[in-house]
Amino acid sequence: MTDFYRAISDPIRRRTLTLVSHKELTQSELVANFSISQPALKKHLAILIEENLITERRDGRYCFYRLKREVFYDHYQKLQHELGSILENKLVKLKDYLEEDNNGESH
Amino acid sequence: MTDFYRAISDPIRRRTLTLVSHKELTQSELVANFSISQPALKKHLAILIEENLITERRDGRYCFYRLKREVFYDHYQKLQHELGSILENKLVKLKDYLEEDNNGESH
């Protein structure tokens, strides 16, 4: 299942996304940034791949990862829309209230 | 621990936030919007309260919930900053590259 919220809910995955947004990095380079084991980070990478947020490129014994910026951007846009609408609801309510002619009613 | 990402990672909680952003609602009104049990929704509400995203107000046998818009806004701002910076990194890189005088170097 595709779940952007799940992907970004973990701080290690968010940091990983930041790291691979600067440049393509190998798995061991990434591991060096955390205090977790290589298999543990591999699982985080697997989740990011599963959510289609990063690419994996094999070159010899190295494995390079980088951000799929367009995909991340699309998901981020949707998230902004969803969360943004939660914030805007009150404004919409206020707008509706002002536009209706019930200004004399209570509360 | 305060974790906005955790709070918004569940679709039921996101929908709950939307619902209580329109108007103050009772627990049973909220439950009616989902196909989960009352104790299950209660747990979601407890998490939203724990993350300080909603208020709980008791009135007789009713319990009203509503969005703490300012708190939600602050967390949302931070999230936007964090995720937004992931997207901007490439632009920053390009800017740095152009500003430095290493334009003749490879890759």
Place this chain on the structure above:
DNA sequence: ACATCGTATAACCTTTTGGTTATATGATAA
């Protein structure tokens, strides 16, 4: 006074999450 309604809580279950260690495999450097 009593039934009912809204909420709270306990006990329990399954699946997911996030980690570990041990070990295998495949590419490369000496």
Place this chain on the structure above:
DNA sequence: TTATCATATAACCAAAAGGTTATACGATGT
């Protein structure tokens, strides 16, 4: 060719997440 390095994978574990049913409790309508 042999040791080493980077990655993959299996087996395991504890805790968290998300749900259930049963039941208790307090407020309210009849």
